[in-house]
Amino acid sequence: MKILIAEDEQDILLQYKLALEDKDHHVVTTANGEECLNVYMKELQKQAMPFDAVVLDHRMPKMDGMEVAKRILAANPRQRIIFASAYVNETLVDSVKQLKQIVELLQKPFELDTLVDLLEDKGIYEQLAQLNVKIKEIKNLNPTHDQVRDLLEGLNRLHMSKIS
Incomplete structure:
Protein backbone atom coordinates (compact mmCIF):
# COMPACT_ATOMS: atom_id res chain seq x y z
CA MET A 1 0.00 0.00 0.00
CA LYS A 2 1.02 3.59 -0.57
CA ILE A 3 0.28 5.71 2.50
CA LEU A 4 0.60 9.46 3.09
CA ILE A 5 1.02 10.52 6.73
CA ALA A 6 0.83 14.00 8.24
CA GLU A 7 2.05 14.22 11.84
CA ASP A 8 3.84 17.17 13.44
CA GLU A 9 5.56 15.16 16.19
CA GLN A 10 8.66 13.77 14.50
CA ASP A 11 9.19 10.84 16.89
CA ILE A 12 5.61 9.64 16.36
CA LEU A 13 5.90 10.15 12.60
CA LEU A 14 9.06 8.03 12.53
CA GLN A 15 7.35 5.25 14.53
CA TYR A 16 4.44 5.17 12.08
CA LYS A 17 6.80 5.12 9.12
CA LEU A 18 9.00 2.32 10.48
CA ALA A 19 6.04 0.14 11.54
CA LEU A 20 4.39 0.44 8.13
CA GLU A 21 7.58 0.00 6.11
CA ASP A 22 8.30 -3.10 8.19
CA LYS A 23 5.07 -4.51 6.67
CA ASP A 24 6.29 -3.58 3.14
CA HIS A 25 4.13 -0.48 2.73
CA HIS A 26 5.39 2.58 0.84
CA VAL A 27 5.14 5.56 3.20
CA VAL A 28 5.34 9.27 2.40
CA THR A 29 5.63 11.49 5.47
CA THR A 30 4.89 15.16 6.01
CA ALA A 31 5.32 17.32 9.11
CA ASN A 32 2.30 19.61 8.78
CA GLY A 33 -1.04 19.96 7.05
CA GLU A 34 0.10 22.36 4.36
CA GLU A 35 2.96 20.09 3.29
CA CYS A 36 0.61 17.08 3.27
CA LEU A 37 -1.90 18.84 1.03
CA ASN A 38 0.86 19.96 -1.37
CA VAL A 39 2.25 16.42 -1.65
CA TYR A 40 -1.23 14.99 -2.16
CA MET A 41 -2.22 17.46 -4.88
CA LYS A 42 1.07 16.95 -6.72
CA GLU A 43 0.54 13.16 -6.71
CA LEU A 44 -3.12 13.54 -7.70
CA GLN A 45 -1.98 15.19 -10.94
CA LYS A 46 -0.10 11.98 -11.78
CA GLN A 47 -2.82 9.44 -10.93
CA ALA A 48 -6.49 9.34 -9.93
CA MET A 49 -5.93 7.56 -6.59
CA PRO A 50 -2.43 8.56 -5.49
CA PHE A 51 -2.57 6.96 -2.04
CA ASP A 52 -4.38 3.96 -0.60
CA ALA A 53 -4.85 5.95 2.61
CA VAL A 54 -4.04 9.33 4.11
CA VAL A 55 -3.39 9.36 7.86
CA LEU A 56 -3.85 12.79 9.41
CA ASP A 57 -3.16 14.20 12.83
CA HIS A 58 -6.14 16.37 13.80
CA ARG A 59 -4.15 19.28 15.24
CA MET A 60 -1.12 20.36 13.21
CA PRO A 61 0.67 23.60 12.40
CA LYS A 62 0.07 25.57 9.19
CA MET A 63 -3.19 23.71 8.44
CA ASP A 64 -5.13 21.35 10.68
CA GLY A 65 -6.06 17.83 9.64
CA MET A 66 -9.73 18.66 9.15
CA GLU A 67 -8.93 21.36 6.60
CA VAL A 68 -6.52 19.00 4.82
CA ALA A 69 -9.20 16.28 4.71
CA LYS A 70 -11.79 18.75 3.44
CA ARG A 71 -9.54 19.84 0.56
CA ILE A 72 -8.44 16.30 -0.31
CA LEU A 73 -12.02 15.03 -0.36
CA ALA A 74 -13.11 18.01 -2.48
CA ALA A 75 -10.50 16.98 -5.06
CA ASN A 76 -10.98 13.22 -4.63
CA PRO A 77 -14.16 12.18 -2.75
CA ARG A 78 -13.19 8.49 -2.68
CA GLN A 79 -9.87 9.00 -0.88
CA ARG A 80 -9.60 6.96 2.33
CA ILE A 81 -8.89 9.27 5.27
CA ILE A 82 -7.88 8.11 8.75
CA PHE A 83 -7.55 10.58 11.61
CA ALA A 84 -5.07 9.76 14.36
CA SER A 85 -6.22 12.03 17.15
CA ALA A 86 -6.29 12.40 20.90
CA TYR A 87 -9.55 14.30 20.36
CA VAL A 88 -11.73 11.56 18.85
CA ASN A 89 -15.12 12.96 19.90
CA GLU A 90 -14.25 16.41 18.58
CA THR A 91 -12.84 14.91 15.38
CA LEU A 92 -15.93 12.77 14.83
CA VAL A 93 -18.30 15.72 15.27
CA ASP A 94 -16.12 17.93 13.04
CA SER A 95 -15.90 15.26 10.34
CA VAL A 96 -19.67 14.91 10.15
CA LYS A 97 -20.23 18.69 10.12
CA GLN A 98 -17.41 19.75 7.82
CA LEU A 99 -16.81 16.72 5.62
CA LYS A 100 -20.42 15.54 5.47
CA GLN A 101 -19.16 12.03 6.09
CA ILE A 102 -17.64 9.94 8.83
CA VAL A 103 -13.99 9.11 8.38
CA GLU A 104 -11.99 6.45 10.17
CA LEU A 105 -10.59 7.40 13.56
CA LEU A 106 -7.80 6.17 15.80
CA GLN A 107 -7.69 7.36 19.41
CA LYS A 108 -4.19 8.49 20.40
CA PRO A 109 -2.22 6.96 21.94
CA PHE A 110 -2.56 3.62 20.18
CA GLU A 111 -0.39 0.60 19.52
CA LEU A 112 1.37 0.65 16.15
CA ASP A 113 -0.20 -2.73 15.33
CA THR A 114 -3.59 -1.05 15.60
CA LEU A 115 -2.63 1.39 12.84
CA VAL A 116 -1.27 -1.42 10.66
CA ASP A 117 -4.35 -3.59 11.23
CA LEU A 118 -6.71 -0.74 10.36
CA LEU A 119 -4.81 0.13 7.18
CA GLU A 120 -4.64 -3.51 6.13
Missing part, protein backbone atom coordinates in the same frame (compact mmCIF):
# COMPACT_ATOMS: atom_id res chain seq x y z
CA ASP A 121 -8.37 -4.02 6.84
CA LYS A 122 -7.64 -6.85 9.28
CA GLY A 123 -11.04 -6.54 10.96
CA ILE A 124 -12.89 -6.63 7.65
CA TYR A 125 -10.97 -9.69 6.49
CA GLU A 126 -11.71 -11.45 9.78
CA GLN A 127 -15.43 -10.82 9.28
CA LEU A 128 -15.20 -12.07 5.69
CA ALA A 129 -13.48 -15.25 6.91
CA GLN A 130 -16.39 -15.83 9.30
CA LEU A 131 -18.66 -15.74 6.23
CA ASN A 132 -16.49 -18.49 4.63
CA VAL A 133 -14.94 -16.17 2.04
CA LYS A 134 -11.62 -17.36 0.60
CA ILE A 135 -9.48 -14.50 1.87
CA LYS A 136 -6.34 -15.46 -0.04
CA GLU A 137 -8.21 -15.29 -3.35
CA ILE A 138 -9.68 -11.90 -2.48
CA LYS A 139 -6.28 -10.51 -1.46
CA ASN A 140 -4.75 -11.81 -4.71
CA LEU A 141 -7.13 -9.46 -6.55
CA ASN A 142 -5.51 -6.55 -4.66
CA PRO A 143 -8.82 -4.85 -3.88
CA THR A 144 -9.14 -1.32 -2.55
CA HIS A 145 -10.40 -0.66 0.95
CA ASP A 146 -13.75 0.45 -0.49
CA GLN A 147 -14.09 -2.77 -2.51
CA VAL A 148 -13.37 -4.98 0.51
CA ARG A 149 -15.75 -2.99 2.70
CA ASP A 150 -18.47 -3.12 0.01
CA LEU A 151 -17.99 -6.89 -0.35
CA LEU A 152 -18.46 -7.37 3.39
CA GLU A 153 -21.54 -5.12 3.46
CA GLY A 154 -23.07 -6.98 0.48
CA LEU A 155 -22.42 -10.40 1.99
CA ASN A 156 -23.86 -9.27 5.32
CA ARG A 157 -27.03 -8.07 3.57
CA LEU A 158 -27.32 -11.42 1.75
CA HIS A 159 -26.76 -13.29 5.00
CA MET A 160 -29.41 -11.21 6.79
CA SER A 161 -31.94 -11.73 3.99
CA LYS A 162 -31.49 -15.52 4.27
CA ILE A 163 -32.14 -15.37 8.00
CA SER A 164 -35.32 -13.26 7.59
